[in-house]
Amino acid sequence: xxxxxxxxxxxxxxxxxxxxxxxxxxxxPAVTRLTLVDRRFDDPPDDARVRLLHGDFGVEQVLDAxxxxxxxxxxxxxxxxxxxxxxxxxxxxxxxxxxxxxLFERAASQERTARIVYASSIAVYGSALPATVDxxxxxxxxxxxxxxxxxxxxxxADLSRRGLVNGISLRLPGIVARPGxxxxxxxxxxxxxxxxxxxxxxxxxxxxxxxxxxWMSLQGCVGNLAxxxxxxxxxxxxARTVTLPVLRLTVEEVVAALAxxxxxxxxxxxxxxxxxxxxRVFGRMPALVPGIAExxxxxxxxxxxxxxxxxx
Amino acid sequence: xxxxxxxxxxxxxxxxxxxxxxxxxxxxPAVTRLTLVDRRFDDPPDDARVRLLHGDFGVEQVLDAxxxxxxxxxxxxxxxxxxxxxxxxxxxxxxxxxxxxxLFERAASQERTARIVYASSIAVYGSALPATVDxxxxxxxxxxxxxxxxxxxxxxADLSRRGLVNGISLRLPGIVARPGxxxxxxxxxxxxxxxxxxxxxxxxxxxxxxxxxxWMSLQGCVGNLAxxxxxxxxxxxxARTVTLPVLRLTVEEVVAALAxxxxxxxxxxxxxxxxxxxxRVFGRMPALVPGIAExxxxxxxxxxxxxxxxxx
Numbered sequence: 001x002x003x004x005x006x007x008x009x010x011x012x013x014x015x016x017x018x019x020x021x022x023x024x025x026x027x028x029p030a031v032t033r034l035t036l037v038d039r040r041f042d043d044p045p046d047d048a049r050v051r052l053l054h055g056d057f058g059v060e061q062v063l064d065a066x067x068x069x070x071x072x073x074x075x076x077x078x079x080x081x082x083x084x085x086x087x088x089x090x091x092x093x094x095x096x097x098x099x100x101x102x103l104f105e106r107a108a109s110q111e112r113t114a115r116i117v118y119a120s121s122i123a124v125y126g127s128a129l130p131a132t133v134d135x136x137x138x139x140x141x142x143x144x145x146x147x148x149x150x151x152x153x154x155x156x157a158d159l160s161r162r163g164l165v166n167g168i169s170l171r172l173p174g175i176v177a178r179p180g181x182x183x184x185x186x187x188x189x190x191x192x193x194x195x196x197x198x199x200x201x202x203x204x205x206x207x208x209x210x211x212x213x214x215w216m217s218l219q220g221c222v223g224n225l226a227x228x229x230x231x232x233x234x235x236x237x238x239a240r241t242v243t244l245p246v247l248r249l250t251v252e253e254v255v256a257a258l259a260x261x262x263x264x265x266x267x268x269x270x271x272x273x274x275x276x277x278x279x280r281v282f283g284r285m286p287a288l289v290p291g292i293a294e295x296x297x298x299x300x301x302x303x304x305x306x307x308x309x310x311x312x
Numbered sequence: 313x314x315x316x317x318x319x320x321x322x323x324x325x326x327x328x329x330x331x332x333x334x335x336x337x338x339x340x341p342a343v344t345r346l347t348l349v350d351r352r353f354d355d356p357p358d359d360a361r362v363r364l365l366h367g368d369f370g371v372e373q374v375l376d377a378x379x380x381x382x383x384x385x386x387x388x389x390x391x392x393x394x395x396x397x398x399x400x401x402x403x404x405x406x407x408x409x410x411x412x413x414x415l416f417e418r419a420a421s422q423e424r425t426a427r428i429v430y431a432s433s434i435a436v437y438g439s440a441l442p443a444t445v446d447x448x449x450x451x452x453x454x455x456x457x458x459x460x461x462x463x464x465x466x467x468x469a470d471l472s473r474r475g476l477v478n479g480i481s482l483r484l485p486g487i488v489a490r491p492g493x494x495x496x497x498x499x500x501x502x503x504x505x506x507x508x509x510x511x512x513x514x515x516x517x518x519x520x521x522x523x524x525x526x527w528m529s530l531q532g533c534v535g536n537l538a539x540x541x542x543x544x545x546x547x548x549x550x551a552r553t554v555t556l557p558v559l560r561l562t563v564e565e566v567v568a569a570l571a572x573x574x575x576x577x578x579x580x581x582x583x584x585x586x587x588x589x590x591x592r593v594f595g596r597m598p599a600l601v602p603g604i605a606e607x608x609x610x611x612x613x614x615x616x617x618x619x620x621x622x623x624x
Contacts, residue, residue, distance in 0.1 A: 089474060093417055097467065098410070105405055138450040140550070147470040151463045155409065158459040162401060238452070 001025075002033045003229075004071050006057040006103070007078030009038030011178050012119070012221055016075060019222045021045040025073065026230045035066060038078065058099025063106050070112040073229045076100060076152075077119045082145035083186045089144065096148035104155055108164035116156060116167040117228045120241065122214065124150045124171060127281045133243065134289040142281075157240040160233075168228050168236060170298075171243040173214040174282070175221045176311045187282045190215065193251065193270065197258035198312050202269035209252035209272060211283030216246050217310035220301045227297060235296055245290040245300040247307055251283075257304040261312075313337075314345045315541075316383050318369040318415070319390030321350030323490050324431070324533055328387060331534045333357040337385065338542045347378060350390065370411025375418050382424040385541045388412060388464075389431045394457035395498045401456065408460035413467055420476035428468060428479040429540045432553065434526065436462045436483060439593045445555070446601040454593075469552040472545075480540050480548060482610075483555040485526035486594070487533045488623045499594050502527065505563065505582065509570035510624050514581035521564035521584060523595030528558050529622035532613045539609060547608055557602040557612040559619055563595075569616040573624075 003020060007013040017036055024031050036044060037053040044052055055062040057078050078095070079085075085092030100118075107114045123146030124139035141147040149171075156167035174187035177194040189206050190213055196203030207213075216224075224244050236242070259267045274283075290298070301307040315332060319325040329348055336343050348356060349365040356364055367374040369390050390407070391397075397404030412430075419426045435458030436451035453459040461483075468479035486499035489506040501518050502525055508515030519525075528536075536556055548554070571579045586595075602610070613619040 089420070089476065090417075098413060101410060101413075105402075108401070141466070141470070142473075144470050144474070147466050151466055154453070154459050154463055154466075158453070158456050161454075162456070164401065 001029045001031055001072035002035065002069050003031055003073045003075070004035045004037065004066050005075045005077060006037045008036035009041040009044075010077060012175055012218065013038065013075070013077045014041075014043065015218050015222050016077070016225055017050070018045050019226060021047045021050065025226055028230050033069065037062060037066060056099070057103060058094065063103065067106060067110055070110050071107065071114045072112065073115045073117065074107055075117045075119070075225060075229070076103060079119070079145070081185045082123055082143055085145045085148070086143050092144050092148065096145060097151060100152045101155055104152070104159055104165065108159045113163065113166050115229055116165050117225055118152055118156050118167060118169045119225075120149045120153050120169040120171045121146060122171050122173050122243065124153070129286050132287045132289060135237070135243070135291045153239065153241050157238060160240050161238065166233050167240050168231065168233055169241045170224060170228055171241060172221060173216050173244070173246050175216055175218050177218070186278060187213070189278065189282075193254065194258065194308065194311055196270065197255070197262050197266045200262070200266045200269070202271070204271045204273050205251065206273060206275040206278045207251060207283040208274040208279060209250065209255070211251045211274075211279055212248055212285050213251065213282060214246035214285045214288065215249050215254070215301070215307055216244065217301050217307055219310040220299070224298050231296060237292060242293045242296065242298060243288065243290055244298050245293050246288055247300050247304065248285060248288060249304055249307075253304055254308070257308045260305065261308050313341045313343055313384035314347065314381050315343055315385045315387070316347045316349065316378050317387040317389060318349045320348035321353040321356075322389065324487055324530065325350065325387070325389045326353075326355065327530050327534050328389070328537055329362070330357055331538060333359045333362065337538055340542050345381065349374060349378060368411070369415060370406065375415065379418060379422055382422050383419065383426045384424065385427045385429065386419055387429045387431070387537060387541070388415060391431070392457070393497045394435055394455055397457045397460070398455050404456050404460065408457060409463060412464045416464070416467055416471055416477065420471045425475065425478050427541055428477050429537055430464055430468050430479060430481045431537075432461045432465050432481040432483045433458060434483050434485050434555065436465070441598050444599045444601060447549070447555070447603045465551065465553050469550065472552050473550065478545050479552050480543065480545055481553045482536060482540055483553060484533060485528050485556070485558045487528055487530050489530070498590060499525070501590065505566065506570065506620065506623055508582065509567070509574050509578045512574070512578045512581070514583070516583045516585050517563065518585060518587040518590045519563055519595040520586040520591060521562065521567070523563045523586070523591055524560055524597050525563065525594060526558035526597045526600065527561050527566070527613070527619055528556065529613050529619055531622040532611070536610050543608060549604060554605045554608065554610060555600065555602055556610050557605050558600055559612050559616065560597060560600060561616055561619075565616050566620070569620045572617065573620050
């Protein structure tokens, strides 16, 4: 089968590509070709089945190349992160809104019915969340990134209803632990605090110890993406959206696990300097009841110690 | 002020254009230019301020012309009707999804903040409606037309949040009484039964007498569109959507009003041959509580006799 990953040079995309090269997809035919699409690749997998497409997934020639040969599974991960899209409206409009719709239309026009796994985001919910989020919680995006992700979900569901594609939208939380400093993600502190403890470095955290966040490791995320590609989609609701199970943990709980893993001295350099905006948007996450997701076999990282182990 | 209407050759657009030429917009500066955009015009208003743009609102050169001079109020009415879009996926995708997003982006890029009045549709709700529809009822579109309208709402709300446009989405019901036979509208029977009674012709109605529909006259619709253009949008919810007040009437009640208006013989030629699909989608409309809409001064036609009088 021919698998395509957009954003395959990114943090999640690169890990997914490595995973597919190593393991294929659970219960699916063997991978004969893996097309990776991105503007740059730092360390692409070295495998004869892998083809690198350097470029923008929204550009006609890149689309032509992506769908030749026809695509069996398309992972659409490419996007401009939320904070960056909020700064640059035109860029976000193009990359997070118009280009995905053109991509989905292209997939819908091929004879073969492509499975599309779309990386949506919990940003669709916005920041005025109810006390508990469940499968009935309506999206109310507060930033363009979330609005555009919601649009992608709606269009993918409609094309799937028509049988033109077989889509599933996974609403991802912030994934840890991204390397370096990621200015584009408002939730960057979640990765930074893990990396700082691992390196035993000083870190000033922009939320309070009591801030409650939704956590998922890169390994857990990749597992869920691969699971989505192999799933019986007839079990999905008409909206074709799945809010993934997460670990809801305070930053304090995560720091305690980091101390267990790396020693008390590793977290001794953590200072707290809460930023009201970041705390409000990312630090007051409510309980999540992932009914559909758990019934369909998606999973969180298990517990805080496993999260830390898998994330680093 | 410069007003633009897309779909200005259509049933609603042409009436809105005539209304604006005659009355301007309530409480707004005088209209200096009215640009009408459509692929054809049957009977455009004869007025020095009116400019006709023959073409497709999604085409670059037409967009260039539309926004020169800068636009103060944009009524975006152009769309492919629901049943037609359901038949022709590519056409619906282009006209109801991609082109409006390009149009909104163009409006957002001009220096002046354009008021955008977007003709959305009750099709966003889908056909599995709750017993009562109110401002909290979430959209669950069942056809592409409704999905694409919902997308337009979301994107318009986001651009409005950013202050790049000042948008409002009106969810319109079927508007009566369209002339002729409109194959593109699943709700065409609502107009056809009115026209048949007016003409004293035979008509076979595809829903039962007990079918309950949401009714609005063309005159009422035009009034609500003009009202939206002049409204204080700071009173709108963040989603910037308004489900307009409607008269919920059974077809039987409408036929009784037609008999009062045109005489019993005018409706003697009506036969009933319910189609289960049409009855299900258009003939089981629940109660509507238009909270936001009524607070903001939108209105339905008053009563069934006024509806019939205004519609014909």
